[in-house]
Amino acid sequence: MALEHAILTALSEQPGSGYELARRFDKSLGYFWSATHQQIYRALAKMHADGWLTGATIEQDGRPDKKTYEVSAVGRGELRRWIAEATDMTPIRSDLAVKIRAARAADDPILLDDIARHRQQHVNRLDLYLSIEKHDFGDGQPLDDERLHQFLVLRGGIAAERASIGWLDEVVEALQRSRAHGRVAVAAGASA
Amino acid sequence: MALEHAILTALSEQPGSGYELARRFDKSLGYFWSATHQQIYRALAKMHADGWLTGATIEQDGRPDKKTYEVSAVGRGELRRWIAEATDMTPIRSDLAVKIRAARAADDPILLDDIARHRQQHVNRLDLYLSIEKHDFGDGQPLDDERLHQFLVLRGGIAAERASIGWLDEVVEALQRSRAHGRVAVAAGASA
């Protein structure tokens, strides 16, 4: 149910068009709530119809009209209502965890390749977050509420990526050890 | 696309009925790929129709018939094919991250309550994982491939829960500091 609330959040920070929102969902907020442009256009139409947003059409020459949206009083109320609502942990769905669990041939180089690819993706994502942290929050300046919240969410992303990388290192090490020792390993990680 | 592959994995470890699978998805595999009984029954029917599973109906008195399934050669092939297929990082969708980012009133006690609830849920989940680790893998015995894989996936869950708890501690501390200092904070966490 949170796509609409993520859009309300984004448009509260800065009004804009569907296209602009889609760009923002490719970064920033989108790191913590991913959405494609198709989803966004559909949600905007519904939210506008429900009165959560006010819209204005801007004519442009040589280009399709641009529709910009901002959050209405009703939309602000809905966002407040949602924030006050208790939510539970999001259920996890990890392809890679299922794959690791499914693989009988522990030392299958194909699986190790895929694990290495995932690890690299997490390293890239961590580097990105760290560069944003340095660039946007690295000056030790006091933060107002809005920027503090952005900072804290980014810190969550950093923590998650570090945990993923550490875990995948443990996985690779264990699988390689198991391969080296005739496919039998001990639960050495349990004491780590 | 992985629900069907998660079911193939579960039925490879141990054949069973839809009901039994739904129980297993409430724990074990389900910690890393959640699914409800409705999804599972629907998927089983489709997988059976597609020849990925063989099924047998067991008549019982006083109870509905039980349908047990096991993985066919076709299903095993499909699971192998999927494991060999490269997959990307699962996109993240975190309600709580969106909420934190959306909250203007940083020290709003309602949001702090919800954060505390989430933290407690992660602590409970971590405790559960640690007790499984101790019970199932704590004896230092060598692990065969299947058990090693189960262990490694569990270690991923432990790492993720620890990261979540650490992050939420940082969030609470920062929000409380911001409240104490007239709603302005510094990016102190950046050096942590």
Place this chain on the structure above:
DNA sequence: GGTTTCATGTAACTAGTTACATGATTTA
């Protein structure tokens, strides 16, 4: 006598993905 367990499902709905479509403008 009330809840939990066993055992299966259907139906309606909401959310997310993938593919297709159009067309001018700007950049390499």
Place this chain on the structure above:
DNA sequence: TAAATCATGTAACTAGTTACATGAAACC
């Protein structure tokens, strides 16, 4: 001259959620 950007969508499909339904047996 080819690709990327701007700017909007529709359509078909797949996946996930929520609500409803049935009924005996075992447990407290």
